Amino acid sequence: MDRAPGLGQALRVNETERPRVLVVSDDGDDRQQLVHELVGHGHVLDVVTESEMALQRIERDGPEVVVVGCGLGVAESLELIERGHRTAGRHCAFIAVLEPARSAAVADLLRAGADQVLLWPDHRDALAVAVRRALEKPRLAREVDQARDGVLNALSVGKVERIVGAHPAMQRLLSKVMQAAQSRATVLIHGETGTGKELIAAAVHEHSKRSRGPFVRLNCAALADTVLESELFGHERGSFTGATARRKGRFEQADGGTLLLDEVSEINRQVQVKLLRFLQEREFERVGGNETLHVDVRIVAATNRDLKQLVEDGRFREDLYYRLNVVRLEVPPLRARPSDVTLLADHFLRQYAEENEKTVHGFDQRARNALLAHPWPGNVRELQNAIEQAVVLCEGDTIEAEDLPIAPAPAELDSLKMMIPGITLAELERYAILKTLEACGGSPTRAAAVLGISRRTIQYRLQQWGLSRPSKLRGERDAPSSPLPLPETGLESEPH
Ligand SMILES: Nc1ncnc2c1ncn2[C@@H]1O[C@H](COP(=O)(O)OP(=O)(O)OP(=O)(O)O)[C@@H](O)[C@H]1O
Ligand SMILES: [Mg+2]
Structure with missing residues (x-):
């Protein structure tokens, strides 16, 4: 020992x-x-x-x-x-x-x-x-230990530690990641573009027993149909024009580790069949080959598409969907975790200030408000790019709203600030619940996750306020002419 x-x-x-x-x-x-x-x-x-x-x-x-x-x-x-x-x-x-x-x-x-x-x-x-x-x-x-620690820090621990997120929805996701990592189960990561699916996939690998094995990633959308199959499963020499030598595919490269199939919705029917067989039997053949190969690979798939919908549309095999969807990790969009916006903004500010050798201490209040008010359709990636641009362009040592490539906050945020002190907690609660429901498309389950309270609390409050039908709320959100009823605080609904 x-x-x-x-x-x-x-x-x-x-x-x-x-x-x-x-x-x-x-x-x-x-x-x-x-x-x-x-x-x-x-x-x-x-x-x-x-x-x-x-x-x-x-x-x-x-x-x-x-x-x-x-x-x-x-x-x-x-x-x-x-x-x-x-x-x-x-x-x-x-x-x-x-x-x-x-x-x-x-x-x-x-x-x-x-x-x-x-x-x-x-x-x-x-x-x-x-x-x-x-x-x-x-x-x-000693040298071996130091080298191993260095490699671990560079590849594994470091990456996981870089997942910034304190919002309860993110904390729940991270604890699910840890649970999923311990198992051998196939993992399906779903989330909008730029939410951090690749980071989550890396975390699943790094916290698993196979962390010392390879972590191989393939973006399934980036390859033509014919190339994808050979890229995944490898090919034998002469199996198609240009196949001048036998080549190992990503499955063989990932032996003993994890294979991330990014944008998995984009794989064609033929490859779907082959992937299904691997998930069921753990075996496959190289393109143009007869030898059946067995590898020990855990599959993590990521997508920003609604796979269930693609199944219903007949564009994705149902059996494959169920084989992939064993453990599902849902990465929440950035607008559903507003407290993380500030945290991530500070994180990227430090990172880019260092990279650009600039002294930038933080954001002024208007810049912070703008960050909070922006809906971030491109999620963390968009925020990251916005902060990089602001750090590069800012002239003083503080980032101002004008340095950010996003619209300034509507006056509403400032007015909310102006109402404290003055607004009651009950009013504030009502405002928070209704605004969050609105941002979550009227779904009490998602709003509850964002707010860190139970779904029942939301339903109870809605009942109290005579607004107990979520479907009605969803309908109201879709119709800009009839915005969600807001609390009687004088605050207006945000423009959609
Ligand atoms: N929680 C986080 N903490 C720190 N950085 C993050 C976080 N989430 C995402 N990022 C960064 O945001 C960028 C986008 O993340 P990533 O590539 O993982 O997103 P994605 O969900 O795979 O997007 P896409 O669907 O477009 O492929 C990366 O640079 C990543 O490092
Ligand atoms: Mg990705």
């Missing part, structure tokens, strides 16, 4: 960068001779007289090399090396020193975890060299 990067390493960084060598022997002469060979080679030497103490040091200080003197005897040396190895793993090398009369124990010592065995005093001159060589092992182990 590998030792978690811990106390020992922290100590070393703080105290000294020199490697630590621990010498263990309960025999005074033995200790003296070992130390004599090791001083003056630039190590930090630590000497202990018994195994238990040595094990404590291994745990606490994380020495890179432990030299086990012959004074301990074979049985105790074996036990110390075995337990020490279990604690420190690749981060510590063990050198056992033996009397020639006990050379029969060499194999046992190596099996227990000793990296080198020296006979004493015959190999006395070689001890310093042996220690120097042994230091390579923990050094490599």
